[in-house]
Amino acid sequence: MVEGQSQNTSSGQALLYLTDEQLRQGIEAMFFAYRGFTADPDRILEGMSYGRAHHRAIHFIHCAPGTTVNNLLAILGVTKQSLNRVLRTLIEDGLVTSHVGRSDKRERHLTLTEAGEALEQQLSDAQRARMRDAYRKAGPDAVAGFKTVLEAMMDDDMKRAYLALREGR
Amino acid sequence: MVEGQSQNTSSGQALLYLTDEQLRQGIEAMFFAYRGFTADPDRILEGMSYGRAHHRAIHFIHCAPGTTVNNLLAILGVTKQSLNRVLRTLIEDGLVTSHVGRSDKRERHLTLTEAGEALEQQLSDAQRARMRDAYRKAGPDAVAGFKTVLEAMMDDDMKRAYLALREGR
DNA sequence: AAAATACGTCAGTCTTGTTGACATTCCAAG
DNA sequence: CTTGGAATGTCAACAAGACTGACGTATTTT
Numbered sequence: 001m002v003e004g005q006s007q008n009t010s011s012g013q014a015l016l017y018l019t020d021e022q023l024r025q026g027i028e029a030m031f032f033a034y035r036g037f038t039a040d041p042d043r044i045l046e047g048m049s050y051g052r053a054h055h056r057a058i059h060f061i062h063c064a065p066g067t068t069v070n071n072l073l074a075i076l077g078v079t080k081q082s083l084n085r086v087l088r089t090l091i092e093d094g095l096v097t098s099h100v101g102r103s104d105k106r107e108r109h110l111t112l113t114e115a116g117e118a119l120e121q122q123l124s125d126a127q128r129a130r131m132r133d134a135y136r137k138a139g140p141d142a143v144a145g146f147k148t149v150l151e152a153m154m155d156d157d158m159k160r161a162y163l164a165l166r167e168g169r
Numbered sequence: 170m171v172e173g174q175s176q177n178t179s180s181g182q183a184l185l186y187l188t189d190e191q192l193r194q195g196i197e198a199m200f201f202a203y204r205g206f207t208a209d210p211d212r213i214l215e216g217m218s219y220g221r222a223h224h225r226a227i228h229f230i231h232c233a234p235g236t237t238v239n240n241l242l243a244i245l246g247v248t249k250q251s252l253n254r255v256l257r258t259l260i261e262d263g264l265v266t267s268h269v270g271r272s273d274k275r276e277r278h279l280t281l282t283e284a285g286e287a288l289e290q291q292l293s294d295a296q297r298a299r300m301r302d303a304y305r306k307a308g309p310d311a312v313a314g315f316k317t318v319l320e321a322m323m324d325d326d327m328k329r330a331y332l333a334l335r336e337g338r
Numbered sequence: 339a340a341a342a343t344a345c346g347t348c349a350g351t352c353t354t355g356t357t358g359a360c361a362t363t364c365c366a367a368g
Numbered sequence: 369c370t371t372g373g374a375a376t377g378t379c380a381a382c383a384a385g386a387c388t389g390a391c392g393t394a395t396t397t398t
Binding site: 068069070081088101105106107108 | 375376377378379
Binding site for chain 1: 183186187189190191192193194195196197198199200201202203204205206208225228232246293296297299300301302303304305306307308309310311312313314315316317318319320321322323324327328330331334335
């Protein structure tokens with residue numbers, strides 16, 4: 001609560017970007033930007049009985065083909081029951097295949113089918129198009145700063161998951 | 170779909186930050202960061218029968234005291250039925266007051282009570298603490314870039330709402 | 339007087355999160 | 369080798385929070 005006065009306790013200069021007002025602006029920017037961020041895939045998905053949860057599953061299965069349910073669970077941060085409902089419909093609809101693990105038969109390895117990859121492409125294209133526009137408008141330096149701040153905002157285990165994904169590619 | 174090859178069609182240099190892989194990283198960073206962004210308030214709210222929806226309402230009523238229901242609706246981007254459920258509980262619990270408009274008696278002007286302000290402080294402190302840490306780690310230049318990209322990601326009407334809030338302060 | 343606006347509410351649906359109970363599989367200790 | 373515990377995944381039921389549609393009321397505008 002005392003820290004709320006960071007604009008006063010600072011050594012007078014160069015820390016103005018840590019003002020409560022500046023932080024509040026950042027919070028609101030995050031809120032509005034996230035809406036834009038999800039808007040395009042949401043629009044595509046609506047009416048095809050899928051939602052944002054399906055999109056997330058598809059995205060990460062695409063990035064890590066053959067991943068297990070448990071793996072996906074850790075990345076998505078939901079309960080396995082919640083994920084299972086989503087996976088079940090995706091499997092029923094032929095967008096995802098589930099193979100029993102070779103070494104450990106408890107595991108199910110998940111992969112996108114051709115139809116699944118096609119939908120992934122469609123969603124991904126829409127989302128990347130928005131990102132690309134934003135990046136282009138903002139320029140490379142802004143983008144670097146953008147990523148730096150986002151990484152600093154993550155919880156430690158999320159950051160680990162985030163970095164692990166990059167190494168896998 | 171053809172645009173997916175931006176790394177090849179580019180003039181060879183300086184546009185590497187527009188690569189599909191870079192965009193994908195940005196998308197994932199956004200996903201993981203948003204989870205961190207909401208984690209602290211969510212933790213505070215859980216167990217007190219409120220959720221993220223209540224937080225959002227409280228946040229924007231705090232920022233624009235005396236705002237109307239319609240106004241809030243436009244900012245939050247939800248239906249009035251959805252917002253009403255949230256507002257009803259907040260009013261019942263004495264965190265928000267609703268006053269009939271002076272000039273236009275159809276309007277209800279919303280304000281936080283002392284208890285409401287107290288909760289807002291608590292939530293806001295937690296969320297700002299995370300932002301402050303992230304900002305400090307990243308530095309002022311990164312923060313500037315962060316905001317630039319977020320603004321570029323917003324839909325036009327969200328951007329208008331976002332900027333309007335800043336002018337009101 | 340009629341139409342439009344602002345707000346509240348009731349009823350019903352959908353997505354997506356939750357917990358609890360249960361089956362299968364693996365592994366390690368007795 | 370067997371048995372018990374841990375890990376993986378599935379099914380069922382429920383809750384929060386979004387949505388639509390329909391309706392009522394007060395007020396303002398035309």
